[in-house]
Amino acid sequence: SCDTAEICNCSSLGLDFIPAGLTAKTTVLNLAHNRIKHIRSQDLWRAVNLRALLLQSNKISSIDEDSFHSLGNLELLDLSNNSLAHLFPVWFGHLFSLQHLHLQGNTYRDLGQSSLFSNLRNLSSLHLGNPWFSTIRQGNFEGVVLLDKLWIDGGNLSQYEPGSLELIRKINHMIINIRSISVVSAIIRDLLHSVTWLEVRKIDLNVLAEMQLLRVMSNSFVKKISFKETLFTDATVPDIFSIMAVMPKLEEIELIDCRLLGTGRWKMQIHVNQSQTVKVLTIEKLSIEQFYLFTDLQDVEDLLSLLTKITVENTKVFLVPCRLSQRLRSLEYLDLSSNLLGDQSLKHSACQGSLPSLQTLNLSQNSLSDLEMTGKSLSHLRHLVLLDISQNNFGEIPEVCEWPKTLKYLNLSRTQIPKVTTCIPPTLEVLDVSANNLEEFGLQLPFLKELYLTRNQLKTLPGAAPIPNLVAMSVRRNKLNSFSKEELESFKHMELLDAGDNNFICSCEFLSFIHHQAGLAQVLVGWPDRYVCDSPLAVRGAQVGAVHLSLMECHRSLVVSLICTVVFLVILALVAVSYKYHAVWYLRMTWAWLRAKRKPKRAPPKDLCYDAFVSYSENDSDWVENTMVRELEQACPPFRLCLHKRDFVPGKWIVDNIIDSIEKSHKTLFVLSEHFVQSEWCKYELDFSHFRLFDENNDAAILILLEPIQSQAIPKRFCKLRKIMNTKTYLEWPLEEEQQAIFWFNLKIALKS
Secondary structure: OEOOOOEEEOOOOOOOOOOOOOOOOOOEEEOOOOOOOEEOOOOOOOOOOOOEEEOOOOOOOEEOOOOOOOOOOOOEEEOOOOOOOOOOHHHHOOOOOOOEEEOOOOOOOOOOOOOOOOOOOOOOEEEEEOOOOOEEOOOOOOOOOEEEEEEEEEOOOOEEOOOOOOOOOEEEEEEEEEOOHHHHHHHHHHOOOOEEEEEEEOOEEOOHHHHHHHHHHHHOOOOEEEEEOOEEEOOOHHHHHHHHHOOOOOOEEEEEOOEEEOOOOOOOOOOOOOOOOOOEEEEEOOEEOOHHHOOOOHHHHHHHOOOOEEEEEOOOOOOOOHHHHHHOOOOOEEEOOOOOOOHHHHHHHOOOOOOOOOOEEEOOOOOOOOHHHHHHHHOOOOOOOEEEOOOOOOOOOOOOOOOOOOOOEEEOOOOOOOOOOOOOOOOOOEEEOOOOOOOOOOOOOOOOOEEEOOOOOOOOOOOOOOOOOOOEEEOOOOOOOOOOHHHHHOOOOOOEEEEOOOOOOOOHHHHHHHHOOOOOOEEEEEEOOEEEEOOOOOOOOOOHHHOOOOHHHHOHHHHHHHHHHHHHHHHHHHHHHHHHOOHHHHHHHHHHHHHHHOOOOOOOHHHOOEEEEEEOOHHHHHHHHHHHHHHHHOOOOOOOEEOHHHHOOOOOOHHHHHHHHHHOEEEEEEEEOHHHHHOOOOHHHHHHHHHHHHHOOOOOEEEEEOOOOOHHHOOOOOHHHHHHHHHOOOEEOOOOHHHHHHHHHHHHHHHHO
8 A cells, every 4th residue: 555655544444453564765654544443562663764654534442552652753643533542642652653543523621631742852743622611720731842833623622721831832723612702711811921822713703701701812912813704693793803903913804604693783883893804704694683784884994994904705795885885095905806796786886986905805706797887886996906706697798898907917708798898908917817718819908918718709819919918828728720930930038828728639740840939938728638739837737848748649640540540351251260260150149049049949749740840941842842742741630730821820030930939839840961061050040040940959950961061061150960960860861763662651650750
């Protein structure tokens, strides 16, 4: 399970123990998702150079004290999601290089009486906790000084001894998933000056009396605070805003997957000094059940006025009050993607005097449908540089639109535009009109440097004259099949052309032309996930000059023609061989034999209608019908013979006629001659009777040699007939009249037997 770098992947193999055979060369050992219950002392003692040991999602309940003693170079240890009821410091005593330790998802209730981590001087990230984790004591984190990330899952953590975490001088990112607000307050008190980014998860901030416990946050030096899956109410929001407004170093507030019970009608007005530090507000997937009743947020205008970046994504925003927009004087970045803004609500939200400093605006995936109105609503934004209005439904667009004169980047991808017009602002440097089913592009955009036309229906490259300064262009997944030397040379400043996943017919001449194209250093053309004439574009590309085309790539049409010719000749040869060696005959006979196998071997005696079924060649029909039939059917007593010409049921399938006739006949007469042998044994229908008869291994067959014939002359495929002729007696038709009486006598005896 190990590769050349000695990374061994033994995950999900159903292992009950750590496999033997580990050596000093092993650097990574992945044993996740197995059934290991116990780690023994000798399991890992040879893996002295192990850097990562992944044991998550097993059933580990016990570990020998010295199991990890040889792992002095270990940097990552993952014991999460096991069954460890207790943790012991001796396990980690020799892990001097350990940087990442994952202990969450076990069954321990505390971290013991002393520190588990006192020897882990290089520890960078620590993840611990589980649904039963209830106690943190002083001394549990002794020896831990600096952490990049500390994650405590303690949904039921109820006992926290003050001072347990205060010895940690710095934590860049702390995640606490603790429901008890009193415990959260105690932890924050211990880490007032240590944490840079505090992330609080799965806590309900819905009791007003408990908000006083969080007042301690007012003195925290946290620069970023995140709430995830947190519940807020109209009653508690004012206190929370008041606390965050006075945090001395807070720069960023983030709410993700949270819920708000209320409509913004705060029960008390927020009276706070304007925050001078908070610059970034991010709200994603905020659930407000009665969002359509939400108020205009005028109570928090002072908190928002100095923000420079706001993201409110997927939160059912259908309107930003004009008054609020006008107060966002410092805002440079606004993301309102995946909301419910329409044309009229955008006009109101971007009213005159609003968003005076805005440079970037993202309105993608809203309910906009009028591009002319969208442009006009935003035209007063004097500093707007980038506008993303992708994934709206504009459809047909007019010829003339009004836009901010500073606009340089415009994203109109996936907006159902059937044709681009001069509505597109001429000031653009970057334009994305991907996934719009465009069949042509011919806009005059003199400043354009980047053009994205992916997933359209273009059959030719856009002309270079209208976009003379183009540096990079993507026409991936269109219907291009070629472009000329002149077309490429017309783009004087082109450095990057992404034309992958089209219908190019690539050739060595085409590749050579691209390779020597002056100024065009990067070209990508080819089929989906495969680049025949490759380029340095993207990670998967390669320098054009380094590409060596195969014969197939250089002479595709010729190779395809040769392959088709060879395939045709092979099929022709197979047909000829099959004809010569009767392969089709064997297949047909096998099928007939399998069908016959399902029928009874012989009909009951009461169902026998004939004394004999006669199989003969058409060339011998004169002798059979005028000589043998007359002799036997006029004998005393007469014999009943079955002849295919006379006795087969008209309209019935010939094979069924033969099967029925043989099964209802006591004997089968074969009239053998040179004609019989050379005529493929009298057609396929009579050949079937041989299968049925000889498979029964009895004496129902009577062979009559109408003329001398050697058994070697019989085709080899009739091996059973050859065997009968070599092992059984047959009757020969005598030419002398005096011996013919004896022949008829013997034949009648055979038929009666």
